Amino acid sequence: MTSQLRAYRSAMLHSIADPKDVGNDDSYQYFEDGILVVDNGHVVDIGPADEVLARQPSTLKVKQYHNKLITSGFIDTHIHYPQTGMIASYGEQLLDWLENYTFPEEMRFKNPIYAHKVAKLFLDELASNGTTTALVFGTVHKESVDVFFEEAEKRNLRMIAGKVLMDRNAPDDLTDTPQSGYDESKALIERWHNKGRLMYAVTPRFAPTSTPEQLETVGRLLKEYPDVFMHTHLSENKKEIEWVLDLFPERDSYLDVYDHYGLLHKRSVFAHGIHLSDCECQRLADTDSSIAFCPTSNLFLGSGLFNLPKMEKFNINIGMGTDVGAGTSFSMLQTMSEAYKVMQMQQEKLHPAKSLFLATLGGAKSLHLEDKIGNLAVGKEADFVVLDLHATQLMRFRMNQTKNLEEKLFVLMSLGDDRTVCETYIYGNKSYDINGEQQQIKTAV
The missing domain is CATH 2.30.40.10 (Urease, subunit C, domain 1)
Structure with missing residues (x-):
């Protein structure tokens, strides 16, 4: 060479x-x-x-x-590229925010021309903010992920992304089925995972929008492709947690829903994790799963304060995420600033060296890519x-x-x-x- x-x-x-x-x-x-x-x-x-x-x-x-x-x-361990066009949407908490802003915007991504336009803008924004790797949500549309990977490949980026899986509790235009979600995810994995610097994440949105049958297919994909990622949300909002327990009364906790279907492994990244019990924390640590700390979106949606010292006590892998569009900035520098304030609200200090770690090497370790980046x-x-x-x-x-x-x-x-x-x-x-x-x-x- x-x-x-x-x-x-x-x-x-x-x-x-x-x-x-x-x-x-x-x-x-x-x-x-x-x-x-x-x-x-x-x-x-x-x-x-x-x-x-x-x-x-x-x-x-x-x-x-x-x-x-x-x-x-910088390494962003949780962000939604289809929410670029609805960043800074006023006045809701998580579940209403999804219904009123997120789902209507994501319906537009059935059109690959629109998806391509947003993917280019999204990747431009990452570059102008110094972010070189991200773990990215697409939409339920297979086309939205193909378009994203095509644009990322042109730029030779190390990016991880996946098609959202939702087969209930969402608008009809944004739902798939357990079988179609499995088939489309499998096709995307075969096409994009480990192509150049690209990697794939199986991406159930969160437990309330997937039936047990669909979560079973997620577990099957992780067994069939053990080196892919699993990316979803966990314990962001108290009403969300109540909803999960209503939908899965046989499970002990929100995390136990994912655990039951085999979704916890060393490349599993759970966004938020604000309201976790000690048992859930221990299980995350035992399975080498990771959490994405998303301070700007947690504050913006009023979800709560992430307990970093508690997660450190259990030796859980932690990265930092902007969570655009609930997060209010693509900038990891601004995200670090908000993380400091989240710790201050809990009478804890966040040293700048720790912030740098979370936004770079910590993110790489939470993705198990520290041999390549970070x-x-x-x-x-x-x-x-x-x-x-x-x-x-x-x-x-x-x-x-x-x-x-x-x-x-x-x-x-x-x-x-x-x-x-x-x-x-x-x-x-x-x-x-x-x-x-x-x-x-x-x-x-």
Whole structure:
């Protein structure tokens, strides 16, 4: 393979371990003046600039950044691409919100032209916010997932997505059957799973919208394709939990519904998990299942406060999710800011090193992809983001008041948004440049 050696010089920060295991200061690697070297889509060297330059060819061309910070691309462990067009919809809690906003919008995705338009916008938004991998809901329409994967494949993205399975308690135009859902999911898996950097997630929306017969087919798919993901919702809202127990009176808990049908395994990701018992937490840990912490949507829908310390006590894998469109921003930086506030409301502190972990390496571990993505270690896929520490006048002023890296990182997470993302790189190639994007918008106007 022909070498494509490229190098980038800047301040550099990436997560290397969970702060709960090693402490905050030992959970990351930071180079005030660092160089990242990329070849054929992978990181081949990283470290202090003088050390990297000494061991690399003298002909190495280095792109230098000033007042920037390079870190690994953000990983969003729960998001709905079909809800892009209904983000910021006013005034409902979960179940009414689904009925009044979500289902009407998702009906439009039967049209592949509309689905393609939204998929492009969605992936553009991820790139402009520095998100390089996401676990994504489609709709019940097979076409919506084909279109999403087609667009993601063009961009060489590491994306995980799946067709929604719903055979009850939803509008007729948004329901399938156990057999059709199984057949279409199987066809999508055969076409897309492990094609390039793409992966598939079997995606029952949540227990109330699937009959026992459909949940049985989900368990069957997971047995037939043991390396696919399973992606659904869990214990987001108290009324939702009551509904689940009414629909499945023979089961002990919400989680037990999924467990009974064989839906818990190491690539199972459950969004939210706000109202979980100790027994449910233990079962998630025992099965190596993961939870996506979605602070902006939990606050927006009034669902509750995620208990991160409790989940850590049970050693459950945790990633972070924007949960667009109940979540109010594609920005993982803004999501980290809201996560801090969720912890504050529970008299707990969320250290910026932990936030960085949840949005990068923690997300990779919750997806069991930490051997491929999640930080800038040598051998990893070169998905990274260049952040502008002086993106706004206020950020520049505030950064100049900081005394250490911890303060800088906290300011970045508190004040940062899409304006902070200067460039995004996918598999070693630039996929987004804020200056190019701004020029494009200016030309269009």
